[in-house]
Every structure is written in structure tokens, then in C-alpha cells.
Amino acid sequence: MRGTSGLQEAFGLGTSYVPRQYAQVWKTPPPEWREQLDTAISGLTATELPPIFFIANDIGAEGRAFDALCRIFRRHQVPLAMAVVPAWLSDARRERLFLSAPIDEELWGWHQHGWRHVSRQESGGKAEFGEARALDRQHEDILIGRRKMELIFGPHFVPIFSPPWSRFSAVTLKALRTQGFKGISAAAPFPPGIKLPWGFFNLPIKIDLHTRNSANPAKDLNQLLTKVGQLQNSDDYAGIMIRHQLMTLFAFQFLDHLLYNLKMLGTRFFSFREILQPFDEKKACSRLR
Numbered sequence: 124m125r126g127t128s129g130l131q132e133a134f135g136l137g138t139s140y141v142p143r144q145y146a147q148v149w150k151t152p153p154p155e156w157r158e159q160l161d162t163a164i165s166g167l168t169a170t171e172l173p174p175i176f177f178i179a180n181d182i183g184a185e186g187r188a189f190d191a192l193c194r195i196f197r198r199h200q201v202p203l204a205m206a207v208v209p210a211w212l213s214d215a216r217r218e219r220l221f222l223s224a225p226i227d228e229e230l231w232g233w234h235q236h237g238w239r240h241v242s243r244q245e246s247g248g249k250a251e252f253g254e255a256r257a258l259d260r261q262h263e264d265i266l267i268g269r270r271k272m273e274l275i276f277g278p279h280f281v282p283i284f285s286p287p288w289s290r291f292s293a294v295t296l297k298a299l300r301t302q303g304f305k306g307i308s309a310a311a312p313f314p315p316g317i318k319l320p321w322g323f324f325n326l327p328i329k330i331d332l333h334t335r336n337s338a339n340p341a342k343d344l345n346q347l348l349t350k351v352g353q354l355q356n357s358d359d360y361a362g363i364m365i366r367h368q369l370m371t372l373f374a375f376q377f378l379d380h381l382l383y384n385l386k387m388l389g390t391r392f393f394s395f396r397e398i399l400q401p402f403d404e405k406k407a408c409s410r411l412r
């Protein structure tokens with residue numbers, strides 16, 4: 124079994140690496156965490172698992188943590204959807220991004236995470252594309268963001284939208300449909316009364332690994348492992364969200380072991396591009412008919 128120092132070496136993180144912010148659960152590894160994770164995974168059956176995807180949130184200004192994240196996914200050859208905030212990308216940041224995650228490497232699913240990641244709500248939870256904003260305003264921001272995404276990522280841009288803070292409204296879906304987006308990925312359920320448009324994918328996040336606010340680390344870890352054990356209760360796609368800015372060395376170790384275990388189990392991992400493929404093919408077929 125690899126120790127912490129081996130992992131730091133393998134993923135390029137120094138021995139003193141600590142993120143600016145992190146949840147209590149990721150502070151200190153409890154002695155038996157590997158066994159606990161193994162137990163949670165042992166209750167799963169690959170054939171009963173929904174298609175799983177991993178998604179890294181808030182991509183823009185990147186450094187060592189992002190590089191370490193890319194190395195882990197490359198090592199396990201598991202695709203990672205990259206939720207990019209278009210306004211955060213400068214030329215220098217774009218270059219640094221592609222040093223860690225080369226644009227022509229197939230593992231990365233470059234897609235749009237809002238426009239500026241600024242909340243526009245005056246009350247309630249934060250949202251850039253919430254109920255407070257009218258269709259034309261939402262449409263405009265999504266379009267500016269999309270143009271920048273297409274400029275930077277070209278054919279590697281995947282037309283899926285993940286709204287900041289996971290909040291969106293009926294008009295967000297309308298704007299996305301008008302602009303030819305093919306799916307949305309969020310932790311929140313669909314707004315009440317809204318049906319999933321035909322040919323449009325709902326890619327729900329079932330587990331948020333790093334945005335956790337419990338002050339009781341043991342309880343929080345148990346809750347997290349329970350959610351891992353419940354992955355096969357999802358009937359559609361199941362997303363696992365990563366926030367690398369909040370990852371401690373323990374969080375990297377945990378992710379590494381999670382990926383290892385899920386791979387050993389025979390889990391089907393999907394890239395965002397693969398998820399859209401059947402739809403594109405169907406469309407191509409119907410055009411030929």
C-alpha cells in the first residue's frame with residue numbers, strides 16, 4: 124500500500140501542501156478509512172450501477188492541485204468533466220490549464236460552468252442563473268460564455284451546461300435549448316413542474332465529495348460512504364463532484380483509492396462526450412432516412 128509520501132511524489136504535491144480552505148472531514152485521515160471505503164464499495168455490483176461520471180467544478184485559475192487531479196485521472200484512465208468558468212480564463216491561465224490537461228487528451232470533458240460565477244440573486248441561495256433573472260439576461264450571459272468556450276476549446280467544447288451553485292430556472296433551460304446545448308449537470312433537482320426537454324440530458328450530481336460543512340468528521344465520512352454505497356439506487360446517470368481547491372492530501376488519497384476500487388469493480392465511467400454520442404448518432408441516422 125502506498126504511503127502519503129509516495130502519493131505526494133506521484134502527484135507532484137509537496138509534503139507541506141495544504142489548501143486555503145477545506146472541510147473538517149478532509150483534515151486528518153482516520154486510521155481505517157481505506158477499509159471503510161473498501162466495505163462501502165464491496166456492497167456495489169457493477170452491473171447494477173448507473174453510468175458514473177466525475178466532474179471537476181470551478182475550473183479557471185489553476186495550479187498544483189489541478190495538476191495533481193489530472194495526474195490521478197490520467198493514471199486511472201477515468202474521464203473527468205471539466206466545469207470551466209469562461210470569464211476566469213485569461214491567455215496565461217489557459218496555457219497553464221493545458222499544461223496539466225492537454226486539450227487533445229480525450230479524458231477531459233470541457234464544458235461551461237456559467238459565465239462569470241457571480242450571484243445575481245438578491246435573496247435566498249446564491250445563483251448566477253436563478254429565478255431573479257429574465258430570459259434575455261440569462262440568454263446573453265450564456266451566449267457570451269459559450270462563444271469564449273468555443274474560441275478556447277474549439278471542437279473539444281462539449282455543449283453541456285453546469286450552473287454555478289447548481290441553481291437554474293425554467294428560463295435557463297429555454298436559453299440552453301435555443302443555443303443548442305444538449306444537457307445540464309447540477310446537484311439540485313429540476314425546478315418543480317419542469318419536464319426534461321426531448322433530446323436533452325439531465326446529468327445529476329449524486330455525491331459532492333469536497334463541499335461539506337459538518338463539524339463532525341467521523342459522522343461526515345460515514346455519510347459520504349453511505350452515499351457511495353447508495354450509488355446503485357440512481358436510475359439514470361450519477362455524477363460525483365470534485366472541488367480540487369478544497370482537497371487536502373487526504374482528499375487526494377481518498378479519491379485515488381475510490382477510483383481504484385470503482386475500476387476494480389468494473390464500473391462504467393462515461394465522459395460527457397460519450398453521453399452525448401448516442402443522441403448525435405440518432406440524429407445522423409434520422410437525417411439519412
Ligand SMILES: [Zn+2]
Pocket residue numbers: 180181236240287288
Ligand atoms: Zn461553481
